[in-house]
Amino acid sequence: MNQKGVIIQGSSRSDGNTNKIAAFIKEKTAFDIVDLKSKNISSFDYDFKNQGDDFIPLMNEIVNSYDIIIFATPIYWYSMSGIMKNFFDRITDCLKIEKEIGRKLRGKTMGMISCGSDSELKKGFEMPFVESAKYLGMPYLGNFHTWMENEIISESLKKELNIFIEKNIKTVYTKV
Template structure:
């Protein structure tokens, strides 16, 4: 059974984020979930979205996977709105689905982002790193990728970074990776 899932969080299912995921997942070692195919509403304090796809999706993720990799384009210097909604909904796991949320403890999180150029601003990874810490998850790391000038291909230098990032998941002992 595959123990890593990539959560694709782009407004375009077959866009650049998908290209990056396909390159990262060249050996098909990871499952991929496209959030665009899910009906996940905004966080509501009254939990009025409790019957959308979020809780069943989290039950599946928590039961099947030890590592979650978030894949997002950079939109206006931040994660995609699709992923921000998903992150906001993690609050459901801190309120009315606490037992489910507690099962995230000890699992692993990583992030891969992409944009047209190698222009990621400092601090982009902070919401991922801090969310992992808050949820009791191990943050394995992150990588930013970009595309060639024509926008059609992953930049060769970014491919090197993806290959290095892929090595994190090949490690037998994530504790060794965490000290990098």
């Protein structure tokens, strides 16, 4: 049985480079894309006064509809984007007050796609994803780093990305 996946896109522009990569993966896998830029998701609040925003409905949809969650983030100042970090911070809501959602995250597979302008991914970039997956009880399928030259995906990058999709992503979603 095929598992259904979603790409959580964390760019500060909806149709930028990260979206080009997300769209490429979508074409090969039929995964859906969630564009965090189009959502109203506030930063983490210890008093949980932000419960009326889009985060909880979005998380409910994610945990009830998908088995594979791929985070696609641009690299901004050597880190994941602020939009993506806000999303991760808000997962704390699912451990403190919306515990049913937190429980449903367990066992889902996480992966990560980074998109920078530099071909080199600096050491340590992947760590928050690996450790968060571990903490949340989510198997981690790995990371693929992408970068853009003149806003287009080079043919060699497409080839490498295809290999990652076949080896890391498709082997997960055809399991079960």
